[in-house]
Amino acid sequence: MRTPIGITRDGAVAELTAAVRAARQASQERRLRALLAVAKGEHVPRVAKTMSVAERAVRNWVHRYNHGGLDGLRDGRGGRECRLSAEQLGQVRARLLAPPRPEDGVCSLRGVDLRRILEQEFNTRYARSSVYYFLHHTLGLSYLTPRPLHVKTDLAVQETYKKTSRKRWVKSRKSTPPNASKSGSRTKAASGNKAR
Numbered sequence: 001m002r003t004p005i006g007i008t009r010d011g012a013v014a015e016l017t018a019a020v021r022a023a024r025q026a027s028q029e030r031r032l033r034a035l036l037a038v039a040k041g042e043h044v045p046r047v048a049k050t051m052s053v054a055e056r057a058v059r060n061w062v063h064r065y066n067h068g069g070l071d072g073l074r075d076g077r078g079g080r081e082c083r084l085s086a087e088q089l090g091q092v093r094a095r096l097l098a099p100p101r102p103e104d105g106v107c108s109l110r111g112v113d114l115r116r117i118l119e120q121e122f123n124t125r126y127a128r129s130s131v132y133y134f135l136h137h138t139l140g141l142s143y144l145t146p147r148p149l150h151v152k153t154d155l156a157v158q159e160t161y162k163k164t165s166r167k168r169w170v171k172s173r174k175s176t177p178p179n180a181s182k183s184g185s186r187t188k189a190a191s192g193n194k195a196r
Contacts, residue, residue, distance in 0.1 A: 005059060007039040008066045019070055031061050031073055038062055082138055083124045092122065093139050108148035111135075 009015075016036040023029035030051060037047045044062065048055040064072040084092065095117060100109055109117075111131045118124045118131070126134060135141050 005038075005044060005062050006041075007035065007062060009069065012039040012065075015070065028073070034058050035061055035065050035073075082134075084122060088122055089139065092118070093141070095121070096135075096139070096141060107150065108145060111143065 013036065016032055016039055020029060020032045020036060023032055030053070034047050034051050034053065037050070038044060038058070044058050045055050048058045051058070061073065082089065096109060096114070100106055100113075104113060106113060111128055114131050114135065115126055115128065118126055132143050135143050
């Protein structure tokens, strides 16, 4: 039988409760909730079963928290560093926030266009899936944009048209009773027979 382990830090319940409320990532919140349960007296195997995680993972979280506090729980995985400098990132961001250039040949930039811009203007190659990650996580931009407007669109003319145009739809004068409604078209009695 394993030796029962617990939280040994003073004020752990209050600290973990506040950390759970402030957690922004689901994985971090799960760790904090598991530790909070252990700090309140639950046994590690029961917490692991309740949270659907490995018992060894909960034990590791307890040891990391006891040793380093909340800082000890952070993921040590840093990932790959960005290939562009801070100045280049600013240039890419400005380029994407500005309207597309005539040489882009489109009215709204897409992922393939961003790949081309990064390769031609910044001498950096990204995979298609990495471009969207780069756009969202590195630049803080969304790849969802409203439908683009044509260059020759005149919003004032559109508003005038909406106000002065006659409405085309006509409200139905009588409603059809539900039992009298029919769908489809009438067919002749012999139309279903085919010559063989």
